[in-house]
Amino acid sequence: xxxxxxxxxxxxxxxxxxxxxxxxxxxxxxxxxxxxxxxxxxxxxxxxxxxxxxxxxxxxxxxxxxxxxxxxxxxxxxx
Numbered sequence: 001x002x003x004x005x006x007x008x009x010x011x012x013x014x015x016x017x018x019x020x021x022x023x024x025x026x027x028x029x030x031x032x033x034x035x036x037x038x039x040x041x042x043x044x045x046x047x048x049x050x051x052x053x054x055x056x057x058x059x060x061x062x063x064x065x066x067x068x069x070x071x072x073x074x075x076x077x078x079x
Contacts, residue, residue: 007048015057035060 013030020026035042042061045053054062 014059031059032057035062 013025013028015029015032016027017025020028038061040061043059044061049062053059054064058064
């Protein structure tokens with residue numbers, strides 16, 4: 001039987017927002033902090049990288065130029 005993993009990233013911070021200090025979140029960067037804490041050159045997330053995670057912003061370990069899983073009209077469309 002094949003397995004699947006479902007990853008919910010709705011609460012994962014990936015950099016600064018203009019109003020984050022208003023909410024007490026100044027300096028928050030959950031994904032960047034985790035990538036730096038891991039060491040070994042950063043995160044190794046090849047499938048999320050191919051989905052375009054490294055294109056959002058610079059993240060240690062992820063390539064911004066990774067080939068997407070699906071070449072479609074929009075950058076975030078996955079077949």
